[in-house]
Amino acid sequence: MQQPEIRLGLRDWDHLTPLLSGAVPTPGWSLRLDLRKVTPDVLTESVLDGGETSFSRYAQARAAGDDRLVGLPAFVMRGFRHRCVLVRRDSPFTSLLELKDARIGLTGWPDSGNTWTRALLRGAGVDLAGIQWRVGPLVEGESGKDRLGSRPLPANVSAMADGTSLQEELAAGRLDAVFTPFMPTEMFTAHSRFRHLLADHRAAERDYLAATGFVPGIHLVTLKRETVRAHPWLPAAVLDALDKSKRHWVERRRLLADTTPWLLDELLDTARRFDGGDWMPYGEDANAPMVRAFCEELHAQGVWPEPVDPSVLFPSHPPAPAPAL
Structure with missing residues (x-):
């Protein structure tokens, strides 16, 4: 057989x-x-x-x-998702709590990774309803996926215009932070315009592991x-x-x-x-x-x-x- x-x-x-x-x-x-x-x-x-x-x-x-x-x-x-929060290199933000009322871009609203990252904000005491969420590709021209899902979006969530990207909106100052599971290419260079929000995200992730066990x-x-x-x-x-x-x-x-x-x-x-x-x-x-x-x-x-x-x-x-x- x-x-x-x-x-x-x-x-x-x-x-x-x-x-x-x-x-x-x-x-x-x-x-x-x-x-x-x-x-x-x-x-x-x-x-x-x-x-x-x-x-x-x-x-x-x-x-x-x-x-x-x-x-x-x-x-x-x-x-872990602590590493997935990026800001501009000259940003004053250094903690999750400071993102209260911020403008945040993310690569997909219902995405698993972004759901976990938003959970970090909730755990830090940030009201997700007070944030202006913008949804779009990290890089212009990135393959189109279902970024919004099939359910109605909250009133403070909107899609970015065609031809724009999260990394360029962040660099231009029109976003305060970006949630992304994958790093922009320039993060692996010495002259990146961006940095991790948490300077020691590894320590934060260890604390998260100790608290949750997973x-x-x-x-x-x-x-x-x-x-x-x-x-x-x-x-x-x-x-x-x-x-x-x-x-x-x-x-x-x-x-x-x-x-x-x-x-x-x-x-x-x-x-x-x-x-x-x-x-x-x-x-x-x-x-x-x-x-x-x-x-x-x-x-x-x-x-x-x-x-x-x-x-x-x-x-x-x-x-x-x-x-x-």
Whole structure:
């Protein structure tokens, strides 16, 4: 019998390399990773069986009763958000609280990462309703994505005009700060017009970890419902493959750490702060506090009109046996 081939659309995260190289096999089935520059729209691509999906958009869909995607508790994109707040180099702002009543640009209103970043402002005591929010691309000409979502926007949120960009509006002084998950190219130069709002964002992120116990999840892996119906064993098998790939990648990086000047120190520090070094655990139980906090933020920020029940995101199913070799 021919092995089933499962095709997933994902970005080229380092921890997927063992799956791409074949170092982590998938006995009894074939996994094909279709690497993308941007997060795919899994439902509209007939060639995909699943792939990387926005946590926010998935949670909203499940809250609305849309179960066309089956989410796996595997957050392939995670990250602290304190580093994602940029200001001009000459800005007087140095703290989250100082952004009260500011003009802030961001790359997408319902986006998972920006939802987590707005949560930092709420945690600092900033009223989100007092901010003038502008939504647009970080760089002019950046690929058009759904930046506004399908729900009505709050009155203090507006889209930027065509032909404008967040980084140029910030540089011109028409914005006080920008929320972005990806850094402008010039941030990696000695003459950038921008800087992080928090001079020691790493210390702030450590404090956040100590307070919450998690690193925010941004994107997760989903499978199409019809694919799961055809292969009931698949969710458990994909989750296992992703976990083995991640662990294999960490083991190799600990051995071959000379890919950045101080990677070894980062790996040692991570191992000390996270039990064994797994800062991006997979599984429902390991992610329950983070998932619950995110669902609360979706409602508190008005991204979703009603409280989101975390249990609808990963409905439990009895494990099915994997295909025989």
